Amino acid sequence: MSIILHENDYWNSLNKNSIAIPLILVSNATCLYYLFNDIHENLESFITTGRSDLRDFHAFPEEKEKLLISHWEKLGFIITHHIQQMKYMGYKVSITYLKVQNPETGLELSLLPWFLLPDRPYPIFTYIYAIWYYQITGKKSLSKTAAVTGKLFGVKELNKSTVGRSIKALENIIDTSRIKEPLQTKKTEHQLNEELDELVPEILNSAASIELLEERYGEMVKHLPPPINRPESVCCALSDIPPEYSEVIREEEVVSRKPRDVRKRPLRPHREKSKCVQRQLNFIDSHKLRQKRIGFIEICRCLVLDAAISYHKFLL
Numbered sequence: 001m002s003i004i005l006h007e008n009d010y011w012n013s014l015n016k017n018s019i020a021i022p023l024i025l026v027s028n029a030t031c032l033y034y035l036f037n038d039i040h041e042n043l044e045s046f047i048t049t050g051r052s053d054l055r056d057f058h059a060f061p062e063e064k065e066k067l068l069i070s071h072w073e074k075l076g077f078i079i080t081h082h083i084q085q086m087k088y089m090g091y092k093v094s095i096t097y098l099k100v101q102n103p104e105t106g107l108e109l110s111l112l113p114w115f116l117l118p119d120r121p122y123p124i125f126t127y128i129y130a131i132w133y134y135q136i137t138g139k140k141s142l143s144k145t146a147a148v149t150g151k152l153f154g155v156k157e158l159n160k161s162t163v164g165r166s167i168k169a170l171e172n173i174i175d176t177s178r179i180k181e182p183l184q185t186k187k188t189e190h191q192l193n194e195e196l197d198e199l200v201p202e203i204l205n206s207a208a209s210i211e212l213l214e215e216r217y218g219e220m221v222k223h224l225p226p227p228i229n230r231p232e233s234v235c236c237a238l239s240d241i242p243p244e245y246s247e248v249i250r251e252e253e254v255v256s257r258k259p260r261d262v263r264k265r266p267l268r269p270h271r272e273k274s275k276c277v278q279r280q281l282n283f284i285d286s287h288k289l290r291q292k293r294i295g296f297i298e299i300c301r302c303l304v305l306d307a308a309i310s311y312h313k314f315l316l
Contacts, residue, residue, distance in 0.1 A: 021309065022034060022114075022309045023308065023312060025312060032107070034109055034110070034196075034199075034200070035112055035308045036111060036113065039059055039113045040059060042057060043057040043058070043095070043113065046088075046093070048297070050293070052091070052093075055091065055094065057093060058097075060097075069098070071197050072100055077200075077204065078101040081099075082096070082097055086121065086122065088122065088123055088126070088153060097111055097112055099111070101204075111200070114301055114305060117316055123153075124316060125301075126149060128300050128304075129152065130145050130162075132246075142160035142163050143160045145163050146159050151248070151289070153293065169316050171233060173314075173315065174233045174234060174236075174237050180236065183237050183238065184240070184306035185241060185302050188302075242299075248284055249281055249283055303315065
């Protein structure tokens with residue numbers, strides 16, 4: 001469960017009242033998460049194109065990472081590298097990101113590229129697309145949703161169970177966070193803030209310990225009103241996504257039927273009924289799929305950062 005922090009002493013203590021911070025605090029943990037947008041160009045290219053000869057990526061540009069580590073170590077912080085594997089466009093890659101710890105309090109800050117979800121196998125835009133596609137197509141088929149999403153983002157392993165769990169997870173987040181307005185689908189000035197060299201020490205020094213944060217805000221979590229459980233809540237939060245991004249399957253072509261065969265034939269031996277198999281989906285061409293994928297990824301980037309800035313939550 002993530003703790004909801006709005007206009008409180010903790011944020012004011014960061015002296016960043018005029019700057020929104022995409023920071024997430026997870027209860028019963030010792031780590032904060034900061035989602036950043038300015039990722040390594042090789043990783044950015046891979047996310048955009050879905051192609052790369054590399055299988056191991058660093059979240060930060062090499063020179064920037066060295067400067068940040070040097071600066072933070074001089075301030076007495078402990079920096080470690082963490083690796084998470086991710087499946088995308090038929091590849092399984094490893095992404096290395098930084099975790100900064102204040103040794104005096106034990107508080108840690110993980111610096112995650114905006115699309116990465118801790119301990120999840122796929123990038124977040126994959127899950128968000130599946131949730132949104134299921135909603136906008138009338139909630140007709142989880143299996144079809146999984147197949148369409150798997151095709152668009154190259155994750156064939158995605159199944160209807162994962163889609164179903166993701167929908168419930170997002171509904172819970174939206175309800176408990178009281179998200180009543182559409183999340184932003186366009187970049188804002190706040191989402192471009194990347195002053196990490198000074199921001200990270202300020203965050204880690206502003207909180208005495210994770211225990212203090214939980215003591216200060218834990219009651220807020222306990223006394224949240226019960227979830228709204230409105231089926232339209234997800235639709236509302238994702239309502240600014242243009243509907244054309246769901247148009248990834250070709251329209252059915254009219255095929256002329258052959259004349260019916262009326263000849264009498266001997267009865268065939270009885271066979272057990274075969275299981276229903278989903279009909280092969282006829283997708284639009286690869287170029288158009290690529291355009292849909294790139295466009296949706298940019299939209300999801302804005303959604304994710306808006307959720308982190310406005311509600312201090314992962315979308316999943």
